Amino acid sequence: MTSLKKQAYNKLIDCGIKPSSQRTAILEYLLSHHTHPTVEEVYKSVLNEIPTLSITTVYNTLRLFSEKQAATMLTIDDHRICYDGVTTPHAHFYCKQCGRVIDVPYEGLSDIQTDNVMGNQVTEVHLCFKGLCQKCQSQSESQS
């Protein structure tokens, strides 16, 4: 078992999730690709390792991960959900042009983090910046 697979396996145990081969492979993928993949992307990639994998399993598994805090469901893009295997606090930047989601280290997030907002119990804090990424900026400059 590779160290990455072991890492995924252990995280599943820690989160109280039974580590089936499908679940371990999916988490392993998330832990090694910090690209905020969509369900479809996870499915297609893990299919290489498990050719019998079903898209329903991917949906079920990722929802389970989100519930058990093994991964975070990001609802940033306006037409698809994506997932983040990094569960330590950080923010995101979303490029409205190319659709990429980029990690943003954000120290201030621990100050924002609170258990209670107006009497409502908080379990997750999502901070997302939206705009035009560096790459897309320079591309639209060179065109004009």
Add this chain to the structure above:
Amino acid sequence: MTSLKKQAYNKLIDCGIKPSSQRTAILEYLLSHHTHPTVEEVYKSVLNEIPTLSITTVYNTLRLFSEKQAATMLTIDDHRICYDGVTTPHAHFYCKQCGRVIDVPYEGLSDIQTDNVMGNQVTEVHLCFKGLCQKCQSQSESQS
């Protein structure tokens, strides 16, 4: 013309959007209902006023509003987009149980607000807390 319709009309002009009757009615609805409605909800409601309204128009219009900053597109719920006509900075709380989106005044947001994150040009800042709302908390208590 009611004061609310006038208000919607003026906001459209300010944002550089031609104020057709459909657009005005849709913005009027957003300005008078701070419930973060989905496209479907906007459609059904405005249909009372404009019986020939098409769902495509609602999609087109709300996307336009979002582009021209007349409203904000919220991608909080995992299976539907919703819209917010209040464009002054504030945060949101999303209840994972009942799905409601509640406004949260957040003074700190102006501190977070920045034009540039890691070289990327920022035009919107989204801060969203997720968890269990007060109402759902007390309901699950009384059941146990």
Add this chain to the structure above:
DNA sequence: TATCTTGTTGGAAAAATTACAAGAAGATTT
């Protein structure tokens, strides 16, 4: 009025997500 541009409509298509029932795998009991 004629022409041009912009906005709206409806229906059909595409894409994303969920439901569900059957089968497989793993754990537990006898």
Add this chain to the structure above:
DNA sequence: AAATCTTCTTGTAATTTTTCCAACAAGATA
């Protein structure tokens, strides 16, 4: 080890959400 029970996975079909597109309507310009 066989029988039983539970949990997980699969595939298909259905549902829901969103977009596409072509025709029509309305408003602006000349």
